[in-house]
Amino acid sequence: MKPESRKQEIINAASILFTEKGYSAVTMRDLAKAMGIKAASLYNHIQSKQEILSTIIIDLAEEFTTGMNQIINSDVGSIQKLENIISLHVDVTLRNADGLGSLNSDWMHLEEENLIYFEKMRHDYEENFRNIVKKGVEKGEIKPYNIEIMVFSTLSTLRTLYLWYPNQKNIDSDILKRDMISVLLKGVV
Template sequence: MKTISRKQEIITVASSLFNEKGYKAVSMRDIAKAIDIKAASLYNHIKSKQEILSEIILKVAEEFTTGMENVVSENISAIKKVEKVIELHIDITVNHSQALAALNNDWMHLEEKDLIAFVKMREDYEENFRKIIKQGMDTGEIKSYHPEVILFSILSTLRTLYLWYQKRGKVDVNILKKDMVSVLIKGIV
């Protein structure tokens, strides 16, 4: 059985609290109380609430970035790439649904270099997805709708998937992938 470090425990508990209340509403005392330690003891493991937020958001953003880079580099059709991007979102949602709340709702509270790094990762991710969509249009795999409408339609669904997933409980991930890919792609091919 794998044990997690105290720092990781703090980050996990904070992620859950940020999901429930939002970053701004959670104090270091709230996190300490949830772990059942003194607030001052948190600082033996973590510098600040900002560090916790950065750890949560940047870890997930890097997972999205790496996943997208892998999809882009594959020598497969554009529609297969879209399928893989959807599956990537589902995998990350299943594994990090609470962290996605911070990524989607609290990213603007990141500071300086972390904010710049996050915004760059998000913009690069969206640009790569846009290129995949345009490639699919060029090859006739994807209907010639406005690429921004397709991008918005797919990403808005995927970015809020964590909300639905948290409410619906554990839907079999294979069924979720199969059905969501079908539903999202059927409208663009």
């Protein structure tokens, strides 16, 4: 066991609560009770409730951004790129399913600076995704269905994987990736 900093423990506990009830519905007293301490004690480790939220969301968003950049800069076909994106989402979801609830449902409660930063990352991510699909259609690797719907449909599934995965009992990472690729891609290629 690596010794986890007290701050990280708080962030982990907050990730669970935020995903269960949403950022606004979780009070600092709720979070403190989950940690077994008093609310004021939290402030020995964190600066504010907002800091917790932005740490959870920005860290995850940067993870996706880094992963996406590696994929678009790699020298493989469009289909392989899509498979790598699916793999990326599965990896992130298995490693930090709790935090993805905040990323998906509470990003709008970020404050000015981080909100702008997040929205840019999300926009770029979708744009990169769209371009991969576009190029795949142009090269005849992907069926010429409605591009926006293909992008939205795939992304919707990948983004909400965190809601579904915890209910599956001990599903293997590689099997999950393989099956996701079948269901999401075998239709459109």
